[in-house]
Amino acid sequence: MSELTTAARPYARAVFEMAQEAGKLPQWSAQLAAMSAVVAAEGSASLLAHPRMSKEQKADIFAEIAGDALDDQGRNLLKTLAENDRFALLPEMATIFEQLRAEAEGAIEAEIVSAQEMSDDQQQKIAAALQKRLGREIKLVTKVDPTLMGGAIVRAGDLVIDGSIHSRLKDMKAALAR
Numbered sequence: 106m107s108e109l110t111t112a113a114r115p116y117a118r119a120v121f122e123m124a125q126e127a128g129k130l131p132q133w134s135a136q137l138a139a140m141s142a143v144v145a146a147e148g149s150a151s152l153l154a155h156p157r158m159s160k161e162q163k164a165d166i167f168a169e170i171a172g173d174a175l176d177d178q179g180r181n182l183l184k185t186l187a188e189n190d191r192f193a194l195l196p197e198m199a200t201i202f203e204q205l206r207a208e209a210e211g212a213i214e215a216e217i218v219s220a221q222e223m224s225d226d227q228q229q230k231i232a233a234a235l236q237k238r239l240g241r242e243i244k245l246v247t248k249v250d251p252t253l254m255g256g257a258i259v260r261a262g263d264l265v266i267d268g269s270i271h272s273r274l275k276d277m278k279a280a281l282a283r
Contacts, residue, residue: 110201113194117201120182121209130206132176137199139174140183143167144195153192160187167192212242215261220253220269235261 124133143149149170153163164187168180175183186192207214215235217223223231232243239261255270 109194109197113197114201116194117198117205121202121205125209134203134206136175136179137202139171141196141199143170144192163187207244212244213239213262214244214246215259216246216248217257217259218248218250218253219257220251220255222249223247231259
């Protein structure tokens, strides 16, 4: 587990609990996405790490860049993150928040890494099979990795199904080496 994930988890969980109690999960998803976009923008890292700016100035500039995407609670989160030099956690916080939200809404995000681009029909069949197996709504995220040579790897929560040719060849090599 990366250090960013470990550090971001308590912040994401606190924001999630606050948003859930207030019934503002979609609004917080949007705010965290906006904050993540600011962090990811070119030049933001050097601006936010500038040694001559106070932490309060950094939070104010960040909030100004994000603009109307933030409400007062979003600005308060920025101030808290500024006080602890934690702006870099925002993308990971957004990811963890979305996982918590999906889980609370009875959905789970499933990542499919395939050797080639998958058709909509293939994606729907995999989503239906996962939904049947897990009993939850599935939100698919697809990626392409040509090094798999063929097949796919599916990750949904703790479930990992590796049907890639690369993995099968590796298993075959290990079996022959015995």
